Amino acid sequence: MSEELKRTPFYDMHVASGAKMVPFAGYDMPVQYPLGVMKEHQHTRLKAGLFDVSHMGQVVLRGPDYTTTAVALETLIPQNVVDLAQDRQRYGFFTNDTGGIEDDLMFANRGDHIFVVVNAACKDKDIAHLRAHLEPKITVKELETRALLALQGPQAEAVLAEYHPAFAEMRFMDVATLPIAGIECWVSRSGYTGEDGFEISVPAQAATDLAKALLAHDDVEWIGLGARDSLRLEAGLCLYGHDIDESTSPVEANLVWAIQKARKADGTRPGGYPGADVIEAHLSEGPAQKRVGLLPQTRAPMREGVALFDQAQGGVEIGRVTSGGFGPTLNAPVAMGYVHKDYAQVDTEIFGEVRGKRHPVKVTTLPHVTANFKR
Amino acid sequence: MKFTEEHEWLRIEDDLVVVGITEHASTQLGDVVFVELPEEGTTVSKDDEIVVIESVKAASDILAPLDGEIVEVNEMLTDEPSKVNDDPMGDAWFFKIKPSDLGQMDDYMDEAAYNKLIG
Numbered sequence: 399m400s401e402e403l404k405r406t407p408f409y410d411m412h413v414a415s416g417a418k419m420v421p422f423a424g425y426d427m428p429v430q431y432p433l434g435v436m437k438e439h440q441h442t443r444l445k446a447g448l449f450d451v452s453h454m455g456q457v458v459l460r461g462p463d464y465t466t467t468a469v470a471l472e473t474l475i476p477q478n479v480v481d482l483a484q485d486r487q488r489y490g491f492f493t494n495d496t497g498g499i500e501d502d503l504m505f506a507n508r509g510d511h512i513f514v515v516v517n518a519a520c521k522d523k524d525i526a527h528l529r530a531h532l533e534p535k536i537t538v539k540e541l542e543t544r545a546l547l548a549l550q551g552p553q554a555e556a557v558l559a560e561y562h563p564a565f566a567e568m569r570f571m572d573v574a575t576l577p578i579a580g581i582e583c584w585v586s587r588s589g590y591t592g593e594d595g596f597e598i599s600v601p602a603q604a605a606t607d608l609a610k611a612l613l614a615h616d617d618v619e620w621i622g623l624g625a626r627d628s629l630r631l632e633a634g635l636c637l638y639g640h641d642i643d644e645s646t647s648p649v650e651a652n653l654v655w656a657i658q659k660a661r662k663a664d665g666t667r668p669g670g671y672p673g674a675d676v677i678e679a680h681l682s683e684g685p686a687q688k689r690v691g692l693l694p695q696t697r698a699p700m701r702e703g704v705a706l707f708d709q710a711q712g713g714v715e716i717g718r719v720t721s722g723g724f725g726p727t728l729n730a731p732v733a734m735g736y737v738h739k740d741y742a743q744v745d746t747e748i749f750g751e752v753r754g755k756r757h758p759v760k761v762t763t764l765p766h767v768t769a770n771f772k773r
Numbered sequence: 774m775k776f777t778e779e780h781e782w783l784r785i786e787d788d789l790v791v792v793g794i795t796e797h798a799s800t801q802l803g804d805v806v807f808v809e810l811p812e813e814g815t816t817v818s819k820d821d822e823i824v825v826i827e828s829v830k831a832a833s834d835i836l837a838p839l840d841g842e843i844v845e846v847n848e849m850l851t852d853e854p855s856k857v858n859d860d861p862m863g864d865a866w867f868f869k870i871k872p873s874d875l876g877q878m879d880d881y882m883d884e885a886a887y888n889k890l891i892g
Contacts, residue, residue, distance in 0.1 A: 435829040436804035624803075624830060697807050697851070699827050724806040724829050731807070753809075753825065 406452035407545045407605040415620055422623060423518035425453040430622040438625035439726040442591055443767075446551040447621035448612055455521030456541040456599055459532065460511040467512050470532045471505065476648070476671045478658035482507045487571045487586045489656050491648060492527060497676030498644040499651065500527065502636065504597075506573040506586060513573070513584065515546070515597070517638050545605035550595030550629075552770065553617040558585075558596060560615075565596070570771040579611035591626070592633025592769045631732055632725045634691060634764025640702060641689065641720045641734060647673070649680035650736065652689040652764070688742040691766055692719060692733040692750070695758040699724050699731040700750045706737060707749045710756050716741050716748060725766060732766045733759075775878055776887035777838050782862065783881060789845075789869045790878070792838060794826075797891045799861040803828040805854045810846040811868065817843060819877065824867050826857065838881070841872040 403426040412419065417428035428450065431438065441447055461467035468479035477490035484507050492500040501520035506513045516524045521540070528538045549557065558565035561578045568574060568587040576585050584599040600608050612618050627637070636642045642651045660666045663678050694700045699722060706717035722733030733750075741748055744763055749756040775783045780798035784791045799805070807827035817823055817837040824835035846868045850856055856865040872878070882890065 429830075430803065434804055436806075439829075628829060697854075698809065699807055699832075701832070724827070726804075726829070 404453075406450055407602045408450045408452065408609055411606055411609060412450065412620070417620070417622060420623070423453055425518065427453060428620065428622040430624045431620050433619060435622070435624035435628065436726050438619065438621045439628050441619050442551045442593060442621055442625060442629055443727055444552065445617040445619070446549055446553040446557055446595075446615070447591070447625070448609065448618050449548040449550065449621050449626055450545075450609075451548050451597070452545040452605070453518035454546055455514075455516040455518065455524060456544050456546060457514040457516065457525060457528065458511050458539045458541060459514060459528065459536050460539070461536040464507060464509060464512070467536050468507075470536045471512060472661070472667065473670060474527065474531055474672065475503075476657045476661050476674065476677065477505075478660040478667075479505065479507075479512070480667070481658075481660060484509050485573045487573050487588055491642070491653070491656070492524060493648070493671055493673045493677065494644055495672050496645075497647040497673035497680065499638070499642045499646055499648060500524070500644055502638050502642065504586070504588065508573065513599075519639060541599075543602045544599050545602050547598045547600065547605075547609060547612070548589050548591075548595060549598065549612060549618070550589045550591040550593045550621075551617075552594060554593075554595040555772070557612065557615045557618060568596075568772075570594075570773050578608060581608050583608070587772065590633070590635055591629040592635070592765055592767055593629070594770050594772045627721075628723060628726060631721050631723060631734070632727055632765065632767040633769060634734065634766060636689075637721055646689075646736075647677055647680050647685060649677060650685040650687055650689060654681065684739060687717065687736045687738055689720070689734060689736055690742050691762040691764040692722070692735055693760045693762050693766070694722075694731040694733060694750060695760060697731065698752050698757055700733045700752060700757070700759065704733075704735075704750045704752060706735060706759065707751065707756060708741065710749050710758070713749075719750065727767050734764060737761065774884060775881035776884065776890075777836075777881050778890065779836055779838075780891075781835060781838055783838055783878065785878070786869065789871055790839060790841075790875075791866045791869050792835075793866040794835065794857065794861055795887070795891075796861050799858050799865075802826060802833065802857075803830050805857040808850040808854045808857065808867070810848070810851065811843050813843055813846055815843045817841065817870070826854075835867060837870070839870055839872040839877045840874060841870045843868050844871050845869040
């Protein structure tokens with residue numbers, strides 16, 4: 399009963415580039431190209447990597463005016479949407495009644511509407527959720543005829559500045575409508591690799607022309623989902639369904655930075671989103687467990703599901719790895735996971751059990767690799 | 774040289790058999806980042822999981838192709854796991870086993886049969 403996998407507009411280009419295609423969130427997606435995960439990762443950190451992220455959901459929320467739309471969205475997320483300046487973007491998450499996270503998202507103030515990008519695996523659920531709570535006052539439109547590319551890495555600005563000088567003027571989380579190779583694109587200076595870079599929303603019919611133009615630059619290579627995962631892991635960024643899910647609160651997940659002051663208990667518009675009482679309680683009392691960075695002290699990678707203990711032998715289980723693998727930039731294994739609050743202090747030594755053997759792990763801050771955003 | 778369906782190669786060297794993985798296997802695995810070797814002197818049975826290879830993508834096992842004793846392991850791979858990608862058929866051998874029954878080698882494929890398997 400395998401369902402037919404969906405394809406992005408770049409599918410034929412991926413196959414022609416020699417990509418290894420895998421099913422991901424209902425799409426047939428490139429996990430790696432002939433370069434391989436390690437070199438793709440390094441290429442992104444040193445030059446510029448091009449990612450097909452068209453499987454993600456692109457949604458436009460439109461009400462009578464920005465503030466009305468923003469107030470409506472604030473009933474579903476704990477972020478400050480109302481005061482977000484025009485042509486600025488912000489990270490957020492949909493919460494549920496138990497204070498858990500239903501999905502994470504990016505949203506941007508585009509003046510007369512809010513542009514939202516959500517995860518591929520959650521997009522149907524998210525759109526239904528938005529419709530159920532915001533319509534009819536706000537229209538919720540999924541943009542199925544737009545593709546999404548991310549150009550990430552230190553050379554991304556130079557590549558795009560050849561098409562328009564305004565690319566170089568954009569700061570981290572700025573949003574603009576700009577032409578690239580004669581194609582009008584919606585661009586944000588953001589991404590999910592820890593590198594400076596841009597996400598580019600493009601009409602599907604012009605998508606492959608855009609990709610071909612970008613790939614014509616010597617510094618630009620296609621990068622697959624494999625390297626996308628190791629890049630975001632080193633950058634300490636959460637992967638929904640792994641590091642955060644409907645059972646983790648943003649406080650446990652160490653995402654309090656993404657809840658602006660205006661929405662906290664002492665703010666100007668406190669609460670008013672699902673699970674606000676639980677999240678407020680976690681904020682004031684502290685959660686029982688916390689997401690932390692983990693640095694395995696041996697060469698053995700610790701992957702998702704590895705149990706964490708307080709002792710090298712015996713002892714008790716005090717946490718679990720939620721994302722882990724090898725970090726090509728650190729040239730060492732890296733991970734993140736949840737640990738009991740008593741073990742969440744930086745430099746605490748704990749132990750991860752890999753194939754029946756316990757290896758020392760050091761609790762650390764995130765990100766593992768310093769972000770190179772253009773603030 | 775003989776080959777297993779698990780994509781290992783076996784080369785007789787005096788009374789020992791040297792074991793590694795094939796070029797095909799190393800390509801399929803992707804960039805190898807960690808190799809866990811057995812201890813020298815370990816007695817193993819055919820199909821025991823004795824080596825763990827971790828690539829950037831996943832962990833996989835190498836099975837003992839023969840009954841016998843592990844007499845030498847390639848320590849270099851612990852420090853330089855990427856050798857498995859660079860020279861899988863040469864420098865990046867995993868271990869040398871002293872087989873208790875060299876006749877078990879007959880179960881395995883020759884190069885022509887292996888090349889047919891990987892098509």
